[in-house]
Amino acid sequence: MHDAGADLVLVAGGAGFIGSHLCAALLDRGDRIVCLDSLQTARRSNLQALLDRPGFEFIEGDVTRPLPDAITGRAARFGRVYNLACAASPPAYQIDPEHTMLTNVVGTAHLLRFAEAAGARFLLTSTSEVYGDPECHPQREDYRGWVNCTGPRACYDEGKRAAEAMTFDFARMGRADVRVARIFNTYGPHMHPDDGRVVSNLICQALSGRDITIHGDGSQTRSFCYVADLVDGLIRLMESEIDGMEPVNLGNPVELTVNELLDLVVSLTGSSAGVTYLPLPVDDPRRRRPDIGRAERLLGWTPKVPLDAGLAMTCAWFADELGISGAPLPAIAHAAE
Amino acid sequence: MHDAGADLVLVAGGAGFIGSHLCAALLDRGDRIVCLDSLQTARRSNLQALLDRPGFEFIEGDVTRPLPDAITGRAARFGRVYNLACAASPPAYQIDPEHTMLTNVVGTAHLLRFAEAAGARFLLTSTSEVYGDPECHPQREDYRGWVNCTGPRACYDEGKRAAEAMTFDFARMGRADVRVARIFNTYGPHMHPDDGRVVSNLICQALSGRDITIHGDGSQTRSFCYVADLVDGLIRLMESEIDGMEPVNLGNPVELTVNELLDLVVSLTGSSAGVTYLPLPVDDPRRRRPDIGRAERLLGWTPKVPLDAGLAMTCAWFADELGISGAPLPAIAHAAE
Numbered sequence: 001m002h003d004a005g006a007d008l009v010l011v012a013g014g015a016g017f018i019g020s021h022l023c024a025a026l027l028d029r030g031d032r033i034v035c036l037d038s039l040q041t042a043r044r045s046n047l048q049a050l051l052d053r054p055g056f057e058f059i060e061g062d063v064t065r066p067l068p069d070a071i072t073g074r075a076a077r078f079g080r081v082y083n084l085a086c087a088a089s090p091p092a093y094q095i096d097p098e099h100t101m102l103t104n105v106v107g108t109a110h111l112l113r114f115a116e117a118a119g120a121r122f123l124l125t126s127t128s129e130v131y132g133d134p135e136c137h138p139q140r141e142d143y144r145g146w147v148n149c150t151g152p153r154a155c156y157d158e159g160k161r162a163a164e165a166m167t168f169d170f171a172r173m174g175r176a177d178v179r180v181a182r183i184f185n186t187y188g189p190h191m192h193p194d195d196g197r198v199v200s201n202l203i204c205q206a207l208s209g210r211d212i213t214i215h216g217d218g219s220q221t222r223s224f225c226y227v228a229d230l231v232d233g234l235i236r237l238m239e240s241e242i243d244g245m246e247p248v249n250l251g252n253p254v255e256l257t258v259n260e261l262l263d264l265v266v267s268l269t270g271s272s273a274g275v276t277y278l279p280l281p282v283d284d285p286r287r288r289r290p291d292i293g294r295a296e297r298l299l300g301w302t303p304k305v306p307l308d309a310g311l312a313m314t315c316a317w318f319a320d321e322l323g324i325s326g327a328p329l330p331a332i333a334h335a336a337e
Numbered sequence: 338m339h340d341a342g343a344d345l346v347l348v349a350g351g352a353g354f355i356g357s358h359l360c361a362a363l364l365d366r367g368d369r370i371v372c373l374d375s376l377q378t379a380r381r382s383n384l385q386a387l388l389d390r391p392g393f394e395f396i397e398g399d400v401t402r403p404l405p406d407a408i409t410g411r412a413a414r415f416g417r418v419y420n421l422a423c424a425a426s427p428p429a430y431q432i433d434p435e436h437t438m439l440t441n442v443v444g445t446a447h448l449l450r451f452a453e454a455a456g457a458r459f460l461l462t463s464t465s466e467v468y469g470d471p472e473c474h475p476q477r478e479d480y481r482g483w484v485n486c487t488g489p490r491a492c493y494d495e496g497k498r499a500a501e502a503m504t505f506d507f508a509r510m511g512r513a514d515v516r517v518a519r520i521f522n523t524y525g526p527h528m529h530p531d532d533g534r535v536v537s538n539l540i541c542q543a544l545s546g547r548d549i550t551i552h553g554d555g556s557q558t559r560s561f562c563y564v565a566d567l568v569d570g571l572i573r574l575m576e577s578e579i580d581g582m583e584p585v586n587l588g589n590p591v592e593l594t595v596n597e598l599l600d601l602v603v604s605l606t607g608s609s610a611g612v613t614y615l616p617l618p619v620d621d622p623r624r625r626r627p628d629i630g631r632a633e634r635l636l637g638w639t640p641k642v643p644l645d646a647g648l649a650m651t652c653a654w655f656a657d658e659l660g661i662s663g664a665p666l667p668a669i670a671h672a673a674e
Binding site: 097098101102105106109112130132144145146147148149150151152154155157158159161162164165166168169170172173180245246247 | 434435438439442443446449467469481482483484485486487488489491492494495496498499501502503505506507509510517582583584
């Protein structure tokens with residue numbers, strides 16, 4: 001795929017939700033992977049499935065620290081560096097906001113310097129959070145965002161904006177060949193059951209028969225991309241020979257309200273649980289939908305998995321994960337057909 | 338001023354333009370200062386005048402590195418920490434954008450952790466650049482800005498936004514008592530003659546008889562605050578017992594176009610130099626004017642020095658600095674009366 005001598009791919013954050021799917025997809029295409037992960041938010045079981053596969057090597061480490069010698073000592077062998085390292089759900093990234101900021105800024109600096117030393121191409125997974133609570137809809141990459149830099153989400157949102165700034169500076173200074181993906185809401189197997197995000201929340205509560213909690217009145221909208229589609233977009237972006245100076249939105253442009261999502265999940269799980277409405281967290285975005293024109297044009301990428309099919313697969317995985325696979329889940333079999 | 342045992346003030350970036358005036362003003366009020374500066378953009382002569390004063394101690398160091406033992410070893414003696422450390426003019430901060438970003442993020446983290454350990458109050462000098470090229474005018478502190486996080490100014494603008502985010506996180510987590518000032522364009526003696534900013538550019542070119550260069554057509558507006566006013570605002574903010582969770586704009590709300598500034602400078606210096614118009618740099622803001630209602634209300638602060646008087650003092654200082662004090666400067670004597 002790249003220079004003959006550069007046979008390794010570094011995936012920082014490769015034991016996380018998206019990272020574990022990315023690693024699996026890269027292994028599927030024959031890449032040899034070194035996964036660097038602090039296991040701060042990663043699920044051990046995500047990692048376990050990868051450890052059994054040939055071509056996969058795991059190194060525990062935190063990107064805010066200098067990269068381990070086991071990686072820097074083989075720099076010339078790396079042709080690609082993916083940076084997915086950061087807690088991504090608000091409850092997780094707000095536990096230690098200083099660490100979240102440093103993961104994004106210092107971690108990205110360490111990985112960019114490594115890519116520079118290795119002559120490797122670098123891909124930053126940025127986020128739709130750089131658009132904040134957007135005033136323009138859908139969000140195109142040239143929209144500059146409406147981010148509160150003083151609020152409790154800023155450690156992540158501003159951390160990612162700063163990571164983008166540094167990534168493009170490395171490219172502008174001729175120090176690295178870069179790609180920047182702005183990832184919108186993504187869902188699928190390997191999510192944390194209790195990471196506080198809406199898809200996993202709704203599914204786990206519906207499956208377990210607990211009351212379902214909705215933050216706000218449920219009229220806020222989101223756009224959900226199935227993780228396999230997202231990973232396909234990341235690999236296309238990394239391997240494309242485009243001008244890397246522009247960020248690329250990756251997400252599913254099908255928009256629905258949280259209440260519509262709730263109805264789908266209830267229907268898929270056959271849940272009869274009640275619904276409790278809680279206050280909306282500070283700075284929670286009201287609407288979020290990607291304009292993916294750039295990804296379509298540059299990468300020939302568009303999401304393929306419809307929401308009902310993706311949710312059915314996710315419900316089935318969570319049911320298995322939570323050990324309630326014996327429960328009646330009538331709609332899943334139908335939707336997954 | 339504060340705890341009896343805490344008799345020292347740390348001023349990071351204290352040898353710079355604003356920093357040197359701040360140190361002088363703090364010495365005037367009886368504070369004992371430890372100035373930490375990398376001398377990256379500081380003028381040696383700014384520092385020299387301070388070194389002669391009792392109560393002033395200089396330590397050379399870069400805030401991106403762990404703070405020197407000579408500071409951390411005396412943590413309990415520090416009651417105040419001012420962070421002014423960062424190159425602030427685009428040509429200077431764009432030389433090494435990675436270092437600019439890390440100065441803002443890692444430097445601020447080092448100083449915040451020091452303030453936490455010392456139990457000292459921390460003041461971040463943020464910037465009107467967090468508003469980017471503003472769509473709302475004048476800019477209030479709750480305006481979220483229009484910043485291009487992928488452009489060549491982002492290392493500074495996003496670096497400061499990230500530094501704000503981290504500062505407010507330290508306050509939210511109960512780790513430090515903080516203040517954040519957003520400083521608008523400031524001018525006065527001790528500026529770099531060639532830092533690429535409009536006031537120093539115009540004055541130095543007018544004084545030296547070279548052609549005067551204006552970027553853009555000169556219709557873009559700025560608001561210029563005399564440095565003594567700004568320093569007064571910084572000290573008031575640091576010493577005020579306000580809720581530190583809100584940033585405070587500090588600047589002069591009198592707005593004028595760059596062409597109007599040019600006319601003033603030409604009149605003050607008696608220059609007969611021609612004017613050359615050059616292209617506007619990328620992401621240069623078109624308008625910039627602070628709403629200072631919050632500073633007026635919370636600090637009782639308002640700028641006092643009129644622009645013509647401040648410019649006259651600045652012209653006189655530059656004429657002396659450039660060794661052309663013998664040149665005819667008819668308007669200065671008048672304006673400075």
